[in-house]
Amino acid sequence: MLATAAVPGGIHTMTKKLVALSLFWRTFFLLALLLAGGVFAWVQTFRALEFEPRAVQAAQQIASLVNLARAMLRASDGSVRIAVVKSMATQESVRLVPREPSDQWLPYEVDRFSVAIGKGLRSQLGPDMLVASSVNGVPGLWVGFSIETDPYWLQAEKSSVAPVAASTLSLWVGIALLATIFGSVMIVRLINQPLRDLSFAASRIREGEFDSRLDETTLTSEIRQVNMGFNRMARELAKVEADRAVMLAGISHDLRTPLARLRLDTEMSVQDEEAKSNMALDIDQLDAIIDKFMDYARPGDVRLVPVDLGSLVEREMAAFRDPTQIQIGSRVPSNTQVMADATELGRVMQNLFENARRYGRSASTGIARVLVSCNDTGPWVILSVRDFGAGVDPAKIAQLATPFFRGDTARTAATGAGLGLAIVDKALQRMGGTLELSNADDGGLLVVMHLKRASQ
Secondary structure, eight states: OHHHHHSTTHHHHHHHHHHHSOHHHHHHHHHHHHHHHHHHHHHHHHHHHHHHHHHHHHHHHHHHHHHHHHHHHHTSOHHHHHHHHHHHHTOSSEEEEEOOTTOOEEESOOSHHHHHHHHHHHHHHOTTOEEEEEETTEEEEEEEEEETTEEEEEEEOGGGGOOSOHHHHHHHHHHHHHHHHHHHHHHHHHHHHHHHHHHHHHHHHHTTOTTOOOOSOOSOHHHHHHHHHHHHHHHHHHHHHHHHHHHHHHHHHHHHHHHHHHHHHHHHHOOOHHHHHHHHHHHHHHHHHHHHHHHHTOOOOOOOEEEEHHHHHHHHHHTOOOTTTEEEEEEOOTTOEEEEOHHHHHHHHHHHHHHHHHHOBOTTTOOEEEEEEEEEETTEEEEEEEEOSOOOOGGGGGGTTSTTOOSSGGGGGSSSOSOHHHHHHHHHHHTTOEEEEEEOTTSSEEEEEEEEBOOO
16 A cells, blocks of 8 residues: 555556456456455454463463472472572573573563563562573573572573464465465356356357357356347347348349349340440449449358468459559569458459549549558568548548448449448458558558468
8 A cells, every 4th residue: 555655646557457457367356456455454363363362371381480490499408409400400491590690681571572471471470570582692581580589590492482483474374375366266267257158159259150159057147147148149140140141142133133134125225325325334333333232241251261462462453454544553472371261352452443443543644543562560461552542531531441431522423332441341350350541641542451471
């Protein structure tokens, strides 16, 4: 508490750090802190409760030794008393020696525990009793008393009346803290396991795997209810996904069949060449819009394999052959390998080139210039596609990947469906990549994609 109080906002800073941690570590630290606080409180309580009884017991033991020595010496005559004193002077645990006026001694009562012992000894042996921690340089617990007119020192081992040693307390606290750490880990793992299972199942749902099931027989009623609700949701999502696949197949068939008839009727019935051309363009536009809807609503199952990025970019560039509308340059090495679905990644490049052809044209030449480049950064390959057009309003960049959003109000008359960048973003997510959109420093839209690098 002192260290926290010395730093302004210390508690707030520690709280923010705990919030930033994962749920496992947050729960672990909070539980360990609680248990460690309990251990500390237990130690303090033990020392407080142990202090007075131990002091009283030590005083009684020493007083008993002194009274025993007094009784023994009083019962002895002069010659026997001298022999007894000499015999006890050679003992190691308890010694009895005459007290001389020239003896140099240090007081024993220097802390709370020793003062309590001295007080207890005086209450039992009399107020003229002396207690020393050292006599003539010999450490120990020395008690000075008199028998008739003869003064004596009784020496006892100082360790026999000492409180619980700090090393012993440290050992106890260390064992308790180790038990606290291991106990906290086990408890936190037990608490977080259902959440970890739920998080894993939710990630599988996000990736389009709707067969995830959680345990509905767990003993905890709240977790059981959550698992049952999640399983119901997964079943409903699987049903919705199946219905969507059937609907998409029906839309593709039902819309393209009348479009094909319209195209045939236009070629055979319309005599005006300009009208015929305009109607054909409208039919092609409808067909392209259907393709965009189908691409965006396509199921999320992809199979990631090593793909030669340079060859794929060259192949997609070849589809845009008209140099009067778009000119594409590539700086992607041919040996750059990424983990991707070749069809999905090809669709990404098609949408980016088409987006640049429509919206990235230079105001002076009317031609869209596009530059594709890449570089490796650890486990990622960063692929950049930029045009040299007017760019996009910075306030609208965050919305460019939103379905049906166009970055320029003037583009409402454009022939696109507003799904190109949304398809790119969704396809990259399916392949485990990310999309970043920004304006280049010297003008034009800059698209940065992070793709997983294939192991060489």
